[in-house]
Amino acid sequence: MKVSTGASMSIDGFVSGPGETGFEHLFDWYGNGDVEVPTGHPEMTWHMTRASADRNKRWLDELGALVVGRKLFDFTNGWGGKHPMEVPTVVLTHNPPTGYEDNKWFAFETGGIEAAIARAGELAGGKGVGLNSGRIASQALDAGLVDEVWVDLVPVLLGGGTPFFDQLGTKPVLLDGPLETVQGNRVTHLRYAVRK
Amino acid sequence: MKVSTGASMSIDGFVSGPGETGFEHLFDWYGNGDVEVPTGHPEMTWHMTRASADRNKRWLDELGALVVGRKLFDFTNGWGGKHPMEVPTVVLTHNPPTGYEDNKWFAFETGGIEAAIARAGELAGGKGVGLNSGRIASQALDAGLVDEVWVDLVPVLLGGGTPFFDQLGTKPVLLDGPLETVQGNRVTHLRYAVRK
Numbered sequence A, B: 001m002k003v004s005t006g007a008s009m010s011i012d013g014f015v016s017g018p019g020e021t022g023f024e025h026l027f028d029w030y031g032n033g034d035v036e037v038p039t040g041h042p043e044m045t046w047h048m049t050r051a052s053a054d055r056n057k058r059w060l061d062e063l064g065a066l067v068v069g070r071k072l073f074d075f076t077n078g079w080g081g082k083h084p085m086e087v088p089t090v091v092l093t094h095n096p097p098t099g100y101e102d103n104k105w106f107a108f109e110t111g112g113i114e115a116a117i118a119r120a121g122e123l124a125g126g127k128g129v130g131l132n133s134g135r136i137a138s139q140a141l142d143a144g145l146v147d148e149v150w151v152d153l154v155p156v157l158l159g160g161g162t163p164f165f166d167q168l169g170t171k172p173v174l175l176d177g178p179l180e181t182v183q184g185n186r187v188t189h190l191r192y193a194v195r196k
Helices: A050-062 A070-075 A113-123 A135-142 B050-062 B070-075 B113-123 B135-142
Strands: A003-010 A014-016 A035-038 A045-048 A063-069 A089-092 A106-109 A128-131 A148-154 A173-183 A188-194 B003-010 B014-016 B035-038 B045-048 B063-069 B089-092 B106-109 B128-131 B148-154 B173-183 B188-194
Touching: A003 A050, A003 A135, A035 A050, A045 A050, A050 A063, A050 A173, A050 A188, A063 A070, A063 A113, A063 A135, A070 A089, A089 A113, A106 A113, A113 A128, A113 A135, A128 A135, A173 B173, B003 B135, B035 B050, B045 B050, B050 B063, B050 B173, B050 B188, B063 B070, B063 B113, B063 B135, B070 B089, B089 B113, B106 B113, B113 B128, B113 B135, B128 B135
Parallel strands: A003 A128, A003 A148, A063 A089, A063 A128, A089 A106, B003 B128, B003 B148, B063 B089, B063 B128, B089 B106
Antiparallel strands: A003 A014, A035 A045, A148 A188, A173 A188, B003 B014, B035 B045, B148 B188, B173 B188
């Protein structure tokens, strides 16, 4: 089972700017092309360049389940009931929320990052597991559980905020690649393997 | 006069790791190819891939003078008397050192980043001015004086240290590009324009 983490990142390494800002720049490439990309939410359709849409499809084709943090889950209000990528989503949390007992899309895991990834693996139907950036990505990398890093590099300097790998413990971490370099509109899609 | 800043940078945005570490990874591409690249120091020859050597030559062809910080100047002990790129080098400092009165390669500027860049421009012989990363780059960017950012992106996570743009004041800063993407061995050379 392949475990990958991916995110839109500024040149200076942030997946969100100071005070949860900068998303209009980081996610510009989701909307600046002419290829319609539907999501699991009928009211939300992306418009990517052909290059970005193809790259996004490769990411989704490999993706069987997600592991996300509680902060993002709360920030998006549980994406209104399911993640837009329409895959089972394991939320790592100390205190599972109530009200999701009948929701088939979310599972809540209190046993730490290894348990969360294992559970996502069971739900992934033979495909890979995708991880949130931030603390989730760092914890998994520290545990030696990340195989690939997909960086959507955006030409903006945010000057602070949340790093892609937040509070990394074991360092440095050598990567190999890029295995792939794809140029979109205001994004360079890079894919790296984590050297084990 | 074009003003550019360039540096080898980790995926997570650092030009040196915690406690001045990580240089063996950041500068690996200076020595992992088979093209000999002489420097201003006879005892120091780089060995780059053809792609990196050509890119390095484009950088040098445009470069007429440098602006560096006092910390780097001291850390390298004044590069033994001249910068390996063999161009006039303006050192931004509050207290000019003694012992360099007869050295034609170095100028010491106490008047701030704008004065340092102006002085480098006078010394550049019609070519461009190159800036150190770190505080120098941030101060110049905050002053609206940077035209291009050359990033040599290295597949390593350093997890801390000195950011390429250290303590950026005005943010976010939008860039355009990459104007150029060149793949070397363990480095992806990217070049961006600063949007004004």
